[in-house]
Amino acid sequence: MADLALGLLSELQCHGVRWQGDGGLARKGGAGPSDHKALSLGEHTAMVPMLNLASQASPYSAVPDARGEQAVIFRDGQALGQVRLPGVPSFYGLSTADGTPYWKIATLHSRDVLATTVLQHCIRMNDASSACQFCAIGQSLEAGKTIARKRPAQLAEVAEAAVRLDGVKHMVMTTGTPNTPDRGAAILCESAAAVTARVALPIQAQCEPPDSDAWFGRLKAAGVVSLGMHLEAVSEAVRARIMPGKAQVPLARYFSAFEAAVKVFGHGQVSTYILAGLGDSGDAIAQMSERLAAMGVYPFVVPFVPIDGTPLASHPKPSSAFMQALYPRIGQSLRRHGLRAADVHAGCAKCGACSALRQHE
Ligand code: SF4
Numbered sequence: 001m002a003d004l005a006l007g008l009l010s011e012l013q014c015h016g017v018r019w020q021g022d023g024g025l026a027r028k029g030g031a032g033p034s035d036h037k038a039l040s041l042g043e044h045t046a047m048v049p050m051l052n053l054a055s056q057a058s059p060y061s062a063v064p065d066a067r068g069e070q071a072v073i074f075r076d077g078q079a080l081g082q083v084r085l086p087g088v089p090s091f092y093g094l095s096t097a098d099g100t101p102y103w104k105i106a107t108l109h110s111r112d113v114l115a116t117t118v119l120q121h122c123i124r125m126n127d128a129s130s131a132c133q134f135c136a137i138g139q140s141l142e143a144g145k146t147i148a149r150k151r152p153a154q155l156a157e158v159a160e161a162a163v164r165l166d167g168v169k170h171m172v173m174t175t176g177t178p179n180t181p182d183r184g185a186a187i188l189c190e191s192a193a194a195v196t197a198r199v200a201l202p203i204q205a206q207c208e209p210p211d212s213d214a215w216f217g218r219l220k221a222a223g224v225v226s227l228g229m230h231l232e233a234v235s236e237a238v239r240a241r242i243m244p245g246k247a248q249v250p251l252a253r254y255f256s257a258f259e260a261a262v263k264v265f266g267h268g269q270v271s272t273y274i275l276a277g278l279g280d281s282g283d284a285i286a287q288m289s290e291r292l293a294a295m296g297v298y299p300f301v302v303p304f305v306p307i308d309g310t311p312l313a314s315h316p317k318p319s320s321a322f323m324q325a326l327y328p329r330i331g332q333s334l335r336r337h338g339l340r341a342a343d344v345h346a347g348c349a350k351c352g353a354c355s356a357l358r359q360h361e
Contacts, residue, residue, distance in 0.1 A: 012039070019037065113169070115173075121137070156199070202346035213260035227269070269344060302354045
């Protein structure tokens with residue numbers, strides 16, 4: 001059977017796919033792309049939502065072969081093409097001396113990205129009046145699939161193994177936001193320093209804008225090469241509704257932080273994650289993306305995926321038509337300001353697996 005057409009990956013990311021096998025190598029809960037599986041087409045790998053309830057109404061389904069190496073994608077019962085399923089990485093079979101499995105410390109995203117949430121706790125997560133409604137950071141901890149705090153030495157040990165055994169090319173270090181003015185920058189610094197002292201691995205750190213721009217220089221000195229500060233929503237009304245706590249950090253602070261961070265990390269090495277489908281109009285996202293790109297900030301626009309167990313589990317997904325109209329507009333801004341995923345040293349914009357934006361650069 002022929003491979004699935006690449007253009008259909010965007011469709012699959014918006015609708016989700018009904019998975020007709022066991023869980024296999026998938027992410028359930030946590031920060032980042034939860035309830036997803038990785039699907040590969042040639043050189044391209046995409047994270048596609050499959051395990052959440054919202055995907056169970058999708059017209060698309062995936063039937064894996066007996067070895068779990070490939071799957072055939074169907075629409076309304078008609079076979080459309082096949083995809084490859086990345087195998088379980090070798091480092092998942094190892095544990096630290098204290099018996100913690102490596103996969104509880106960091107996981108493989110897409111096919112060559114090592115990802116970790118250094119602090120699996122956030123000041124806002126237990127208060128419904130302030131928590132980000134799309135976030136599932138507490139779920140994987142409750143399910144025993146991760147540990148609350150990944151120590152620098154643990155991260156260094158896992159990163160070394162993931163590079164040596166599985167050819168991991170870059171690393172994403174995100175964190176829940178602690179109750180400190182640095183917003184997690186300090187633990188990202190010590191974590192990045194430990195990893196880069198052990199293995200050559202480009203790291204993207206992700207945090208809220210810290211209290212002082214001096215943290216950007218400290219992060220760089222610790223070995224961080226790219227920085228993500230994630231807006232998620234772009235208009236004030238949507239920010240206040242979807243992420244009431246984080247919306248207390250004014251957009252003006254994000255912009256001053258972006259400006260300062262670009263001076264430290266360079267044009268295109270600072271990025272932000274924007275979730276399309278939370279209520280922002282296409283115009284609002286396109287205008288914000290143009291403003292960001294003009295500053296040298298890569299606007300990584302992804303379709304919102306409703307995660308089970310979160311307040312937005314039943315929130316509508318963006319339609320495929322909405323995303324197909326939006327991506328080319330973001331692509332124009334990227335080209336106008338000389339931003340390319342391939343030039344990003346590390347992180348989500350480089351990986352690109354949660355979005356079809358790369359096809360429109
Ligand atoms: S784009 Fe970011 S969150 Fe998505 S799979 Fe890649 S590294 Fe993970």
